[in-house]
Amino acid sequence: MTKMLTVDTNPVDCYLRVDRIPHIWCAGCGIGPATGCFLRAIDRAELNPDKVAVVSGIGCSGRVAGYIKLDSFHTTHGRALPFATGLKLGNPELNVVVFSGDGDIVAIGGNHLIHSARRNIDMTVICINNFNYGMTGGQMGPTTPLDARSATSPYGNFEYPFNLPYLVAASGATYVARWTVLHLRELERSIAEALTKPGFSFIEVLGPCPTVYGRRNKLPRGMDEMRSYQERSVIRDGADPKDVELSLNGPIVVGKFVDIERPTLWDCYQQMLDRVTKP
Amino acid sequence: MNLWRKPFDIDEKAPRPVKIHIDIDRCKGCGYCAEFCPRGVLKMTGELSYKGYDMVGVVDDGKCLGCGLCEAMCPEFGIYLIYEDKELK
Ligand SMILES: Cc1ncc(C[n+]2csc(CCOP(=O)(O)OP(=O)(O)O)c2C)c(N)n1
Numbered sequence: 363m364t365k366m367l368t369v370d371t372n373p374v375d376c377y378l379r380v381d382r383i384p385h386i387w388c389a390g391c392g393i394g395p396a397t398g399c400f401l402r403a404i405d406r407a408e409l410n411p412d413k414v415a416v417v418s419g420i421g422c423s424g425r426v427a428g429y430i431k432l433d434s435f436h437t438t439h440g441r442a443l444p445f446a447t448g449l450k451l452g453n454p455e456l457n458v459v460v461f462s463g464d465g466d467i468v469a470i471g472g473n474h475l476i477h478s479a480r481r482n483i484d485m486t487v488i489c490i491n492n493f494n495y496g497m498t499g500g501q502m503g504p505t506t507p508l509d510a511r512s513a514t515s516p517y518g519n520f521e522y523p524f525n526l527p528y529l530v531a532a533s534g535a536t537y538v539a540r541w542t543v544l545h546l547r548e549l550e551r552s553i554a555e556a557l558t559k560p561g562f563s564f565i566e567v568l569g570p571c572p573t574v575y576g577r578r579n580k581l582p583r584g585m586d587e588m589r590s591y592q593e594r595s596v597i598r599d600g601a602d603p604k605d606v607e608l609s610l611n612g613p614i615v616v617g618k619f620v621d622i623e624r625p626t627l628w629d630c631y632q633q634m635l636d637r638v639t640k641p
Numbered sequence: 642m643n644l645w646r647k648p649f650d651i652d653e654k655a656p657r658p659v660k661i662h663i664d665i666d667r668c669k670g671c672g673y674c675a676e677f678c679p680r681g682v683l684k685m686t687g688e689l690s691y692k693g694y695d696m697v698g699v700v701d702d703g704k705c706l707g708c709g710l711c712e713a714m715c716p717e718f719g720i721y722l723i724y725e726d727k728e729l730k
């Protein structure tokens with residue numbers, strides 16, 4: 363047999379707009395590894411990439427849509443979920459994925475988040491939680507841990523943050539998980555599972571933001587934050603989401619917390635349609 | 642009694658010979674690959690790349706397991722494995 367003559371490339375390059383790479387993310391930023399896990403999960407879940415659409419909002423995490431060579435849309439700030447809702451209802455065959463940041467999905471887009479979960483719209487949301495608004499210089503937001511320093515909490519944050527898995531589980535999500543970007547294999551498997559599961563799936567991905575968050579919180583390099591994940595993470599599948607609150611230096615509970623069945627918005631719509639159109 | 646036999650799937654499961662490729666245009670020297678490689682195959686060299694980032698180098702690719710952790714972990718899609726035994730299907 364002959365040896366392959368093709369030029370070797372990174373296996374995920376086929377899903378990347380390689381002309382835009384190197385990307386703009388800082389050295390050690392957690393968005394890159396999370397993106398890689400998502401791209402490998404498409405193959406793991408054996409999806410047809412032509413039927414996968416990625417929607418992002420604004421932020422460093424929101425730039426994912428621009429680097430992925432799939433049908434993708436970069437919406438306005440906070441509006442990835444409403445756009446994805448329209449996309450899914452207009453073309454139910456699509457596998458719709460929202461890939462965006464904590465600020466985008468939970469702060470300005472928080473209302474859309476709870477209502478998308480409540481309506482159980484069939485989509486997968488991958489939320490990069492770096493505890494702040496990275497792109498605009500590191501302001502605090504609704505996911506910033508108590509006492510964490512940021513551009514707008516220079517003496518420490520005194521606002522209670524959201525516990526995201528608890529929030530989305532209470533709102534009605536049928537699949538809820540949390541991983542850090544250090545849990546590469548688990549994250550990839552979890553995304554693959556969420557992609558094939560009907561209903562609203564939410565995966566919180568903790569990732570370092572050394573440039574504007576880490577540097578203010580004694581984690582100046584991405585590596586420092588990765589090591590802190592390594593020391594603090596505890597895998598607890600099936601943990602009650604109300605017990606998985608995050609803090610500045612406490613344990614990080616990761617795992618799959620919710621995996622239940624519930625009719626999706628589309629199912630309920632079809633049922634109603636059947637009922638009212640029956641002769 | 643013989644308690645040890647050769648696993649039946651040893652040929653399938655044995656590490657395949659690999660070469661590690663580091664893309665110098667993409668690497669930003671975060672050091673994740675070197676830190677988390679289970680076999681110490683990679684190391685930060687202490688030198689700067691032409692872009693001014695810390696450079697990572699391969700110390701000994703003979704020790705590589707081909708586990709792909711470095712490839713999966715790299716934030717820059719900048720390091721990957723090339724299988725030496727790859728043949729045209
Ligand atoms: C309507 C509107 N308000 C504010 C902004 C400014 N802005 C841009 S990105 C961003 C926050 C992004 O935070 P996050 O989603 O956490 O992304 P990260 O950069 O941390 O990945 C803000 C407030 C904007 N672009 N549009």
Ligand code: SF4
Pocket residue numbers: 386387388390391392393422423492496497570571572573574575
């Ligand atoms: S500012 Fe933070 S989130 Fe944005 S690219 Fe840099 S490290 Fe990543």
Ligand code: SF4
Pocket residue numbers: 661677678679680681682683704705706707708709710711712722
């Ligand atoms: S494939 Fe695994 S063993 Fe080989 S260099 Fe990468 S991390 Fe190390």
Ligand code: SF4
Pocket residue numbers: 663667668669670671672673674675697714715716717718719720
């Ligand atoms: S993980 Fe990637 S970017 Fe970081 S040092 Fe290794 S090759 Fe370079």
Ligand SMILES: [Mg+2]
Pocket residue numbers: 421463464465490491492493494495496
């Ligand atoms: Mg953020």
